[in-house]
Amino acid sequence: MIHIPVLQKEVIEYLNPKKNENFIDATIDGGGHTKEILKRNKPNGKVLGIELDNDIFKKLKKERIERLVLINDSYINLKKVILKYNFKPVNGILFDLGMSSWHLEESKRGFSFLKNETLDMRYDKNNKLTAEKIINNFKEEEIEKILKEYGEEKFSKRIAKEIINERKRKPIKTTFDLINIIKKAVPKEYQYRKIHFATKTFQALRIAVNDELNNLSKVLPETIDVLEKNGRLVIISFHSLEDRIVKNFLKENERKKILKILTNKPITAQREEIKRNKRSRSAKLRAAIKI
Ligand SMILES: C[S@@+](CC[C@H](N)C(=O)[O-])C[C@H]1O[C@@H](n2cnc3c(N)ncnc32)[C@H](O)[C@@H]1O
Known part of the structure; x- marks a missing residue:
């Protein structure tokens, strides 16, 4: 079973990928969101996709997707990975947290x-x-x-x-x-x-x-260091504890005038999407832009 990407339209709206821009998909899984980004950042824009699960990584690798740099690692090594692959500038970063449908089903x-x-x-x-x-x-x-x-x-x-x-x-x-x-x-x-x-x-x-909550708390500050000015950060979480970490991080950095929050309230799935994909029911999307 393929993982149905959650809040796809909203992810694209907030990441706003444009010609030749580069993005990081920190939890790429089957690449649902990445494939949409790659349609929009042609001809030279790239995606750096990170996936921790080796089985999922190997499956996606077989697809040989053009302009995708695919890495089997944890997003907590974000900075190291970016340095190693000299991936810059970074115009946007996406986190779509938690597990994949593949984990549940297969x-x-x-x-x-x-x-x-x-x-x-x-x-x-x-x-x-x-x-x-x-x-x-x-x-x-x-x-x-x-x-x-x-x-x-x-x-x-x-x-x-x-x-x-x-x-x-x-x-x-x-x-x-x-x-x-x-x-x-x-x-x-x-x-x-x-x-x-x-x-x-x-x-x-x-x-x-x-160790999902600690990982999230550790990686968020790194995103600020690697994003370009006007770079976008989009995070989808699936339960209140994750969402609280994201919300506090964004607020703290808005206070410091490092980020501007684009979503006053978290964006949630519309009724139509929830009908199609039950997993979207608990999804909350928050986004910000680096000042
Ligand atoms: C909800 S899925 C992402 C779905 C994907 N955005 C799509 O639409 O196809 C989350 C993925 O993140 C991976 N993951 C979990 N923790 C991770 C970590 N620390 N670093 C990188 N990937 C991680 C999981 O294995 C899973 O495949």
Whole structure:
């Protein structure tokens, strides 16, 4: 299954790619947004595409897209990558955060609570931390904190306690093992709500395994150093914690007169898009221009 790009029209509107300009797609995945940029920055404009997941990187590499410099790395190495490939000037940077539909549907790494898979959840297979390690080795308080902070899970305490009880009996190996534990821990009513009772736990584990919030906080200041004057920064986030980091970063730099914010309120998907692509439901786009 191909990842359907979220807020495509809005990304193009705010990045505003023009003839011969260069862009960085810091989370390129299947290149949905990049391909639209490349239609607009002809004939000599380039895109530097960064993808952390080696399997996704290899798939896109096969497409041999012209004017795309494709790198298998983490966006936290943004400055290093730009230096190495001497990629300048940078007229715009896009972050479309989180996981790809491919992770949920095809990776077999336990991102989805609908499939029985091993509890991995890594984008980068060289990462030493997996969801299984967190679940089976972290202390009860640490697990509770992850579920509470990264998942905003109100039953974090009860779920963490049940995980510890169960793992004393036998190691917790699969997504379905974990779902059964969550089911035991949460009240019955919680199991019949619109959002699946495992959603928040799965989100929290994925964020913790991939250190997603710290990575975002680390990379944002680097974007300012590498953007040209009038360069545009566009960020799509998918949950409130990410959005808060982005919002505070933009506001702080607007106060310092380094950035001008282009989106007073975050841009969200229209009803039509949400109907076509459920993933767009929680997307928030914020954009700014370097002064
Ligand atoms: C939501 S998808 C991007 C979708 C893409 N914009 C499109 O429309 O086709 C996010 C991608 O970022 C990648 N990713 C996550 N963390 C990353 C990081 N630290 N550095 C680079 N890529 C990362 C994920 O593997 C995933 O493929």
